[in-house]
Amino acid sequence: SQQGEEDPQALSIQEGENATMNCSYKTSINNLQWYRQNSGRGLVHLILIRSNEREKHSGRLRVTLDTSKKSSSLLITASRAADTASYFCATALIQGAQKLVFGQGTRLTINP
Amino acid sequence: KAGVTQTPRYLIKTRGQQVTLSCSPISGHRSVSWYQQTPGQGLQFLFEYFSETQRNKGNFPGRFSGRQFSNSRSEMNVSTLELGDSALYLCASSVNLAGELFFGEGSRLTVL
Numbered sequence: 001s002q003q004g005e006e007d008p009q010a011l012s013i014q015e016g017e018n019a020t021m022n023c024s025y026k027t028s029i030n031n032l033q034w035y036r037q038n039s040g041r042g043l044v045h046l047i048l049i050r051s052n053e054r055e056k057h058s059g060r061l062r063v064t065l066d067t068s069k070k071s072s073s074l075l076i077t078a079s080r081a082a083d084t085a086s087y088f089c090a091t092a093l094i095q096g097a098q099k100l101v102f103g104q105g106t107r108l109t110i111n112p
Numbered sequence: 113k114a115g116v117t118q119t120p121r122y123l124i125k126t127r128g129q130q131v132t133l134s135c136s137p138i139s140g141h142r143s144v145s146w147y148q149q150t151p152g153q154g155l156q157f158l159f160e161y162f163s164e165t166q167r168n169k170g171n172f173p174g175r176f177s178g179r180q181f182s183n184s185r186s187e188m189n190v191s192t193l194e195l196g197d198s199a200l201y202l203c204a205s206s207v208n209l210a211g212e213l214f215f216g217e218g219s220r221l222t223v224l
Contacts (some may be wrong), residue, residue: 045214
């Protein structure tokens with residue numbers, strides 16, 4: 001079963017707008033990661049936030065983590081057509097293990 | 113530096129056959145993990161290997177097996193294939209047991 005649930009399942013916005021995706025999980029985690037997947041291809045790591053961190057930035061990406069609510073959000077600012085992809089959150093439950101539990105993903109479409 | 117290489121990229125098998133998928137991690141990466149991706153179940157963890165030892169195993173039947181060689185290359189095998197085994201099988205490597213995963217492009221298996 002999936003640890004995480006992502007919301008929304010699909011999101012369509014205009015180029016230049018900001019996109020926000022949310023992820024909720026069920027159990028305590030060591031860290032939470034966000035990945036991007038272009039259609040039918042491999043996943044690309046975007047950002048990792050540890051359980052003792054609350055916010056992290058990387059370029060146009062901003063991730064927040066609220067362990068009390070067991071939730072995280074990914075914000076992509078100033079979206080581009082190339083950002084069109086599926087975005088997945090993944091939780092690492094055990095320190096020192098690469099067993100990630102993925103959410104079902106959010107399908108993001110950026111309209112030019 | 114070359115990325116994670118998975119072979120074959122595409123393959124078609126019939127029910128009852130077996131298949132072996134190969135993964136070459138990024139040079140210097142000692143941890144390899146495997147994931148199955150299907151439209152219905154999403155991304156699910158199969159195995160994790162570090163220094164030729166299986167450290168974690170997902171909730172899959174015994175028909176799914178894997179191994180890692182001394183050069184960190186990994187293989188996974190699925191025996192007695194079923195229609196439901198049709199999926200994108202993704203391999204990921206990392207430097208150690210904590211941190212981001214680098215994914216290959218996947219092996220797309222179709223079982224007829």
